[in-house]
Each structure stands twice: as structure tokens, then as C-alpha cells.
Amino acid sequence: MKSSLTIHKVIVGLLVIYLLIPLVGTFLFSIAGKWDHTILPESYTMKWYIELFQDERFYDAFRRTLFLIVMSVGLSVVIMLPTIFIITVYFSKWEGLLQAVAMLPYGIPPIVGAVGLIKVYSDGPIQIAGTPWILIGAYFITILPFMYQGIRNSLRTLNAVQLVDAAELLGATKFQAFRTVVFPNIISGILVSTLLSVALLFSEFAFANLLVGGRFETLQIYLADKLNSSGHLTSAIVITYYSMILLLTGTVLKLTFRNEKYPVVSNKKRILSFFRKQYSHKNTTLEGEK
Amino acid sequence: MSYVTIDQVTKGYENQVVLNDISLVLKKGEFATLLGQSGCGKSTLLRSIAGLEDVDLGRILIDGKDITNLSPRQREVGMVFQSYALFPNMNVFDNIAYGLKMKKIKNIKSRVKKMIEMVDLIGKEESYPHQLSGGQQQRVALARALVMEPKVLLLDEPLSALDAKIRKNLQKELKRIQKELDITTIFVTHDQEEAMTMSDRIFVMNKGQVVQSGSPSEIYTSPVNTFVAKFIGNYNVCNMEAFRKLVRSTELKGNEVAIRPEVLQLVSVGEDSLDLQENWVIKGIIKDVSMTGNVLRYEVETEESVFLVDYLHHRGNMFEQGARVHILVPKKECIIL
Numbered sequence: 080m081k082s083s084l085t086i087h088k089v090i091v092g093l094l095v096i097y098l099l100i101p102l103v104g105t106f107l108f109s110i111a112g113k114w115d116h117t118i119l120p121e122s123y124t125m126k127w128y129i130e131l132f133q134d135e136r137f138y139d140a141f142r143r144t145l146f147l148i149v150m151s152v153g154l155s156v157v158i159m160l161p162t163i164f165i166i167t168v169y170f171s172k173w174e175g176l177l178q179a180v181a182m183l184p185y186g187i188p189p190i191v192g193a194v195g196l197i198k199v200y201s202d203g204p205i206q207i208a209g210t211p212w213i214l215i216g217a218y219f220i221t222i223l224p225f226m227y228q229g230i231r232n233s234l235r236t237l238n239a240v241q242l243v244d245a246a247e248l249l250g251a252t253k254f255q256a257f258r259t260v261v262f263p264n265i266i267s268g269i270l271v272s273t274l275l276s277v278a279l280l281f282s283e284f285a286f287a288n289l290l291v292g293g294r295f296e297t298l299q300i301y302l303a304d305k306l307n308s309s310g311h312l313t314s315a316i317v318i319t320y321y322s323m324i325l326l327l328t329g330t331v332l333k334l335t336f337r338n339e340k341y342p343v344v345s346n347k348k349r350i351l352s353f354f355r356k357q358y359s360h361k362n363t364t365l366e367g368e369k
Numbered sequence: 370m371s372y373v374t375i376d377q378v379t380k381g382y383e384n385q386v387v388l389n390d391i392s393l394v395l396k397k398g399e400f401a402t403l404l405g406q407s408g409c410g411k412s413t414l415l416r417s418i419a420g421l422e423d424v425d426l427g428r429i430l431i432d433g434k435d436i437t438n439l440s441p442r443q444r445e446v447g448m449v450f451q452s453y454a455l456f457p458n459m460n461v462f463d464n465i466a467y468g469l470k471m472k473k474i475k476n477i478k479s480r481v482k483k484m485i486e487m488v489d490l491i492g493k494e495e496s497y498p499h500q501l502s503g504g505q506q507q508r509v510a511l512a513r514a515l516v517m518e519p520k521v522l523l524l525d526e527p528l529s530a531l532d533a534k535i536r537k538n539l540q541k542e543l544k545r546i547q548k549e550l551d552i553t554t555i556f557v558t559h560d561q562e563e564a565m566t567m568s569d570r571i572f573v574m575n576k577g578q579v580v581q582s583g584s585p586s587e588i589y590t591s592p593v594n595t596f597v598a599k600f601i602g603n604y605n606v607c608n609m610e611a612f613r614k615l616v617r618s619t620e621l622k623g624n625e626v627a628i629r630p631e632v633l634q635l636v637s638v639g640e641d642s643l644d645l646q647e648n649w650v651i652k653g654i655i656k657d658v659s660m661t662g663n664v665l666r667y668e669v670e671t672e673e674s675v676f677l678v679d680y681l682h683h684r685g686n687m688f689e690q691g692a693r694v695h696i697l698v699p700k701k702e703c704i705i706l
Contacts, residue, residue, distance in 0.1 A: 237457070238452065241450055241452060242454055244419075244448075244454070245448070245450060245454040246456075246467070246471075247421075247441040247442050248419060248420075248441045248442065248444075248446065248447065248514075249442075249513065249517065250468050250517070251442065251471045252442070255471060259456075259467075260456050260458070263458040264456075264457055
């Protein structure tokens with residue numbers, strides 16, 4: 080029994096090392112001064128990070144990426160949330176069709192999708208090929224499965240149809256029922272879908288490169304460009320990027336975990352208390368520093 | 370004077386008729402039960418009254434007003450769902466106050482407080498649904514519906530998810546509150562015992578139609594057809610030809626005969642005290658004995674069919690499995706179908 084446990088631990092340990100070595104290596108390379116013939120760097124420096132954070136192009140790329148993500152995810156929430164709600168609650172027989180449409184992006188490789196989009200939007204009434212708008216459209220489709228599954232699962236877990244029925248019988252309009260009963264209960268589901276989508280879009284390269292490339296340099300395009308100039312700088316970009324993703328994933332996991340622990344507590348209060356906790360934690364640190 | 374009128378209501382889904390020309394009338398303050406098996410249309414009828422389902426044909430009137438085409442919020446009906454449908458993001462107070470807030474009614478606090486007292490939930494105002502037991506959640510759902518002072522209260526199998534003891538208590542509570550408020554109530558259940566206990570009137574439904582209506586006693590003692598006889602009271606329903614052979618009589622008419630298990634008597638073979646004037650006598654062998662608490666149920670095999678015989682559970686009533694017996698069938702208790 081004990082030996083089998085040890086074997087499990089060894090396997091898990093090896094897996095963790097296997098997964099972490101590239102990250103640790105990248106991190107060390109991003110802070111290495113000279114590293115040629117030794118196992119560990121001979122000297123350490125922060126100059127690659129300083130160089131990165133002093134580069135206007137990095138901030139521009141970051142801003143563009145953020146703009147694309149906020150627009151795509153925002154658009155997705157605004158369009159998909161009412162669509163999924165209406166289909167689930169009032170037109171359930173169309174649910175299969177919506178699901179099939181939402182899953183389509185999985186079946187189309189980015190290269191095929193990108194070529195098709197460029198062809199369609201190069202001429203005709205909507206000429207947006209090469210502009211960020213085509214990328215926003217492509218990203219909207221890319222994150223569709225995440226948004227659809229997340230929102231639909233939240234609605235199903237909640238038994239939204241019956242709650243809307245109950246609210247309407249108590250005098251609420253359809254919109255009031257959605258706003259006061261359904262939305263507060265699925266907000267954490269929406270948040271999880273949103274954060275997953277944001278994390279996915281942060282690392283998206285294929286569409287960005289094929290559809291807009293250098294004309295609208297995103298973080299990934301910037302990273303690809305820097306790969307050719309300095310390995311140390313590229314490592315610093317990768318670590319910065321990973322840190323952001325880690326922060327996002329951590330937030331998602333924290334919200335999901337709290338969701339499982341308190342399945343039906345007010346989501347509004349849950350999220351508020353989450354942010355309050357973060358705020359009070361920040362305050363405590365500041366007071367401590369004083 | 371009719372208060373709720375269901376007038377020739379018909380509803381179907383994709384070529385399947387769920388409600389087939391249903392008509393029924395309820396008096397004000399009446400506690401009526403729609404009783405039937407799963408899929409008989411009872412919940413659909415309830416949802417149609419609530420406005421959660423549209424009807425294809427017919428009219429629904431409450432207090433003389435035609436509500437057939439009104440939205441649920443305009444119908445002035447309250448409903449308690451099988452799964453309670455409490456709002457998870459609101460505590461007990463807010464759940465009960467929800468309807469009052471939506472309709473911008475004054476004195477919310479005092480009305481909610483009064484309702485909380487009525488359903489015995491004092492001290493639970495701040496609790497969220499997940500912090501309550503099934504019985505407490507049911508009380509909240511009831512209070513939430515009643516606080517709106519609806520003209521009709523609709524209950525869709527509200528007790529089916531509760532365990533036996535809590536269910537019995539809530540049955541009494543529900544009946545007490547209904548009488549206290551004198552509110553017209555339509556209760557849906559598939560449990561005939563629950564229907565008998567609570568109702569002033571029962572509507573037995575089968576395949577989208579009301580097959581019999583009446584007081585619990587009328588329904589139980591005078592079923593109009595084989596379905597009601599079998600569904601309502603475990604009646605022994607025997608083909609008339611077979612029954613004639615068993616009792617060696619040719620004077621009986623009809624297609625089938627229904628006899629309640631508790632009116633039959635068992636007598637050991639060899640005992641002479643058989644009242645042949647008042648009873649038919651059928652020979653049989655005890656095939657099985659089962660016990661449902663206070664009732665002993667014998668399965669007696671005869672030449673033509675198996676009869677169920679119910680006895681109150683006490684020492685004198687014990688017959689062994691395999692024992693040869695006579696079944697005494699009171700002639701007066703035979704219902705010809």
C-alpha cells in the first residue's frame with residue numbers, strides 16, 4: 080500500500096517537473112545575464128524586463144490585445160446571454176441547433192477559417208479584411224463554445240425555466256424575471272466563461288497573424304517578432320504573459336471553487352464579497368507597510 | 370355558485386392530445402384535487418390555469434372573468450411547484466416579498482411577517498433556501514404564493530419530494546391554512562391516499578379526460594369504471610363470466626365486477642358458519658401474505674383469478690400461506706361495471 084503510494088507520488092512528481100522545467104528555464108533565461116556553459120546562469124539581471132517595460136511597442140501591443148479581447152468578449156456576452164436565455168427558456172426545441180452552431184468553431188481549423196474570412200471580407204459591402212474588426216468577428220466565433228456551454232450549464236443548473244415561471248406568476252415581467260432572478264444566479268457562470276475566453280484570446284496567434292498581422296500588432300505578434308531579435312527579451316515577454324494568464328486562471332479557479340462550496344448562495348453577494356476580500360487584503364497590506 | 374370554470378379545454382402537442390375536452394366547475398373555497406397517473410394531463414391542466422401553457426380550445430374563467438388569454442402575471446393565481454422554485458439568491462423574507470415588490474404593493478413588511486407567522490417560519494427570515502429543510506422550503510413556497518392573496522391557489526405535487534412523516538404534517542398544515550384563508554385550491558397529485566385525506570372534491574383523470582368526479586367517499590365507494598376502481602382503491606376487478614363461474618350464479622349482469630379488498634372475509638375450510646344469504650362464497654388458497662403496517666394483505670388464488678383480501682393487523686386474523694379458505698363476498702358490496 081505504502082509502496083504503491085510512493086510510486087504515485089513519484090509519477091506525479093516527474094510529471095510536475097516535466098511540465099515546470101520549460102517554465103522555470105524560460106524564467107531563468109528571462110533574468111539571466113550570461114548563461115552559456117553552466118547549468119544555472121552565471122549572472123542575473125532584470126534588464127530584459129526593464130527593456131520590455133520601457134518599450135512603447137509592448138504597451139501598444141498590450142493595449143491592442145486588450146481592446147480586441149474586451150470588444151470580442153463584451154460583444155459575445157451582450158449577444159449570447161439573451162440568445163441562450165431566450166432559446167433555453169422559451170424556444171427549447173431550437174436548443175439543439177444553437178448547440179450545433181456554437182460547436183462549429185471546433186470543426187474549422189483557424190487557417191481554413193482565416194482564408195475564408197479574408198476572401199469574403201476583401202470586397203463586397205463589408206470590406207473589413209486587414210482591420211481589427213475582422214479579428215473581433217473571428218474571436219467572437221472562437222469563444223462561442225465557451226460562452227455557450229458556460230451560460231447554458233448555469234441556466235440548466237439553476238432550473239431557469241421554472242424560476243421564470245414562478246417569477247411571472249408573482250407579477251414579474253419577463254425582463255424583470257431575468258434581471259432579478261436569473262441573472263444574479265448565473266453571474267458567476269458568465270464570469271467563469273468570460274475569464275476562460277479572455278485567457279484563450281490572450282494566447283491566440285493564428286487568426287491575429289493571418290487576418291491582420293503587423294497592421295494591428297497584438298501581444299502574440301509582438302512576441303513572434305521579438306523571437307527573431309532577442310531570446311532573453313522573448314522569455315521576459317513569455318513570463319509576463321504567463322503571469323497574466325496565471326492571474327486569470329487563479330481567479331477562475333477561485334470563483335469555481337467557491338461556486339461548488341456554496342452552490343446556491345447569492346452570486347451577487349459572492350462576487351461582491353470576493354472583491355471586498357481582495358480590497359480588504361490590499362488595505363491590510365498597505366496598513367502593514369505603513 | 371361556480372368560482373373556477375374550465376370549459377371544454379383541449380390541448381395537444383404534435384398530434385398528441387394531452388387535455389381532451391375537459392370541463393369542470395369549482396365552488397369558492399373548495400379544495401379540489403386532480404388525481405391521476407403520470408402523463409394523464411393533470412399538471413398540464415394546472416399549468417394551463419396558471420397561464421404557463423396555452424390551450425388550443427376552450428375557456429378558463431375565474432370569478433366570472435375569462436382569463437384564457439391573459440398572461441400569468443395578470444391571472445391572480447398563486448402556484449406552488451413540485452421543486453418549490455425558490456429564488457436561490459434571495460433569503461426567506463425576500464422570496465416571500467418578491468411578488469409584493471413586483472406589484473409595488475404597500476405594507477410589504479407587515480404582510481410578509483404575517484405570512485411567516487402563518488407558515489411557522491419565525492426566525493428563518495434571513496435564511497437562504499439552501500439552508501432550509503425540504504419542509505421549510507415548501508412552507509416558504511406556500512407563503513410566497515399566499516402573500517399575494519390569489520383568487521386560486523394551484524399546488525403541483527408540492528409534497529411529493531418530502532419524506533412520509535413531514536408529508537403527513539404538511540398535509541394537515543396545508544388543509545388548516547386553506548380553511549383559515551378560505552382560498553379555492555386546486556391540488557395535483559398521483560397519490561390517492563393524499564387526495565382522499567385533503568380534498569373536498571376529487572377529479573380522477575386518465576388520458577387527458579376527467580373520468581370521475583365526486584367527494585373522496587363517493588369516488589372510493591362507487592368507482593364508475595375499471596380504471597378508477599383499480600387506481601383508487603386496489604379493487605379486485607374480475608371478469609363477469611369468470612365471477613359467475615366462481616360463485617355459480619347466472620343472475621349477475623355487466624362486464625366486470627369490482628370488490629374492495631377490505632369487504633372480503635376469509636373463513637377456514639371446514640367452518641360451518643357461512644352466511645350464504647348475504648354472501649357469495651369462493652374457494653381459494655392463500656398464495657401470499659404481505660404486511661403494510663396496520664394492514665395484512667392476503668393474495669388468495671381461486672380457480673379463475675387472484676383476489677386481494679385486506680385485514681386489520683391483529684393476532685386473530687392470521688392465516689398461513691398455503692391454507693385452504695373460503696372467501697366471503699358480500700353481495701351488497703359487489704359493484705357491477
